Amino acid sequence: LNYMTRQHIGLESGETLTSAMVNNYIKKELLPRAKGKRYERQHIAYLTAICLFKQVLSVDSTKELLNKQLSDLDIKSFYEKYCAKLDSAYDSVADKIDEDMKEQEICELVLELAISSYAQKIACESLLKLLV
Template sequence: MEELNELKRILKELRPNNWEDIPDIDLYMDQVLNYMTRQHIGLESGETLTSAMVNNYIKKELLPRAKGKRYERKHIAYLTAICLFKQILSVDSTKELLNNQLLDSDIKSFYEKYCTKLDTAYDAVGEKIQENMTEQDISELVLELAISSYAQKIACERLLELLV
């Protein structure tokens, strides 16, 4: 099935840019929003990131303030992680996780660790997808992934409570 091969390809190939490949020139908000669609699989397929959301993340102290109206490489790194975390965690939990991760680390080190863990997770899911899967196989995999996602979400929330 071609759709299975495409999904497997996306999980194998589409990744956020490495730290060194994120532009080291300052970007305006519209450039940041456009760039973010290449950083996060979900943003290219219908999720949205808006300037209001970015401003809210700054207000809630998940994201450092921009220099004037210009955003740096570190802002892209933060937003890349925030866009994923917000799918699983509340804004407050995302803030706790970022604060905890950045206690003994700078944003570059955190972002590199984030990308490595994302690679591992995408690869693990991609390995479960086989091109000759039947509808029943797909249904079983969806069930497994949904239950696993829920279990991991519960574990994330409870473990974050231990960090607070």
């Protein structure tokens, strides 16, 4: 649980992952059961993706996305693809930010990013419905 807080931007600011949440993910079959109480690398990969997806998608949609992704890939390959796409998304946003931005430019970028986030969330939900 402590590792996940360090792994994801945003979790350190109050959005915590609890053992009850992990148990719920196991019950809903988003996450494989640990052997005993020992979590392995695959569990970290799953939890890393789940923590990000739950910021945008429902638990059911997250399960559907993971099932579809993992139908063609093993967890290691999925995680590598996930990390590459995450890095690309962060780079894309970082490219829009300039340390010399004026207050109005910052305000405009915040507006753009908020609207874009909403539009992408709606698109994700609509596209996931096509997969079901």
